[in-house]
Amino acid sequence: MGALSTAVCCASTRCGEARRCPVSARQVTIRSVRVAVVAGPDGSCWLSELAEDGTSHGPVVRHDDFPAAVTAHDHGDVRWVWPATAAIYPALLRAGVRVGRCHDVALTEALLLGREGRLAEPASLAGAWSRLRGAAVPAVQAGQRPAAASRPGQDALFDPADPVFPDPRAALEALIAVHADQVRRIAADEHPGRFALLVAAESAGGLIAGEMGHDGLPWRADVHSDLLTGLLGQRPMAGMRPARLADLAARICDALGGPPVNPDSPAQVLRALAAAGVRVPSTRSHVLRGVDHPAAALLLEYKELARLHAAHGWAWLDEWVSGGRFRPEYVVGGVVSGRWATRGGGALQIPRVLRRAVIADPGHVLVVADAAQLEPRVLAALADDRAFAAAAGTGDLYEALAGAFGGDRAKAKVALLSAMYGGAGGEAGQLLAVLRHRFPLASKYVEAAARAGEEGRVVRSRLGRTCPPPSAAWRGLTSVPDEPGADEARAGRSLRARGRFTRNFVVQASAADWALVLLAGLRRRLAALSAPNAAAGAAAAHPENQPEGDGDTAARLVFFQHDEVIVHCQQALAGAVEAAVGEAAAEAGRLVFGPTPVRFPVTTAVVASYSDAK
């Protein structure tokens, strides 16, 4: 990489003069522009326009005001190339600035490292830059899980004390070089088009995660609190049990007869049950449901309410809900399959009973969209099994398959779930045999994935996300040659567990591919929807730059959970949003799987409260 030339312009302006700088002037005539940008000290930034392949760049420009520079340059056709959306975007959002597209170097690096079997190495710009130069790579901290290690971290921000990047210009130079290298590595994939789509979708996911965390899910704390009071009694002092739980705990002790027992302690409950003549392997709910003892029903009731209190009680409300919004922190790619995770708040485990606290603002509605039977449909598209795909071309896949299982829809469902999850208990074995006979390609697809896992190989999703390789411990345990004994059984269990993981990975991760592409397409359509006068001028193309809060009337993605998405919008926009969801789903099917008879229907419900959906 040659020396960077610098053209300092609009150094002390907001967007007015910025429009005259070389980068934005040229951008008017170029369709798809990439602009590399890094944060500098005191809210400044350094940027440079890139060629599409990233191999060359224009002058380096410094701006005093990062958000203003973004506004000046983003006319809807810019793809921002930056170190990590998670580190950069929240500040832009707080400044009222949203961007259309980006290339997230850290998320992309994590995908590439996964493909290259180097998941343990840091995916940050600093890590990628070190590898590119052949320098020592900053070590991943011991005990960190690979997923955590590959998360974009603080090191993506400009830090003057960072020895890797002594100044923003060095960081920009590294960014440009790493981006060019990533473009090369993407093109070198077995399926470069698919992998490029994965990178674009993952980057869009980063933007969406930032925006959803910023906007928040509408959440009525008063409704939530009333619900808790109704179920648990008045809010207790910190550390105390609510009245209803205290009462249940006392009745459980009475029913068991012996010394006081803490129903929160499985060990104590197990001992007390044994003393009362009840022998159970655990205190799990499904076990207790089969126990004929007065304490069992009380314990079940206690466990359900205690969980609500502990996980989503008043303390949760205090910590996570403010200003009528629940604002969790989403972690894109936080799950190896490409599903999202969250940090804090448990946004992906909201109990169904609390959905009634999710209520649209006045004059607004929630459009709740759910991809129906997503994973079996994904398997149908992956396997290219004609008979199976034909069934997946209908509204109810299981019903369409029922004929092969004596007309029993439930059996068809069990067979499918067993094929995707590796289950073989009960009647599943029999049903799997039917599936293998009637839909051989669909069976072979998951069987091949399972075999790859058992042989220690990795598998990939449709768009090319790679599963982690087996651990050294797994290899040690399973490579022992025919030594009879206890270890043989353990090795066999590990082998089959790995097989179930890879078997499920190809389906779950490909479903995540589809969902991510859907999300990106929906976001693009919502932006257009929210800007009905977009043609009137650049200002109207950026309604997201309007003040937040009550003044913000745009249709917003507010929730995403694997195969379900919620949009919060004005009542009048609901129909258009529903249509946008349908279009985005169809587009995702085409982009991810190409021509296929498989349909990916999405059910939508326009509701005031999340609890009214489904």
Next chain:
DNA sequence: TTCCGTTGCGCG
């Protein structure tokens, strides 16, 4: 005191 593995259950 803090740390960590286990148990159990919420979601898909």
Next chain:
DNA sequence: AAAGCGCGCAACGGAA
């Protein structure tokens, strides 16, 4: 003998 998958979070209880 079989065991379907993927997560996050809270509480417990023993270890350090």
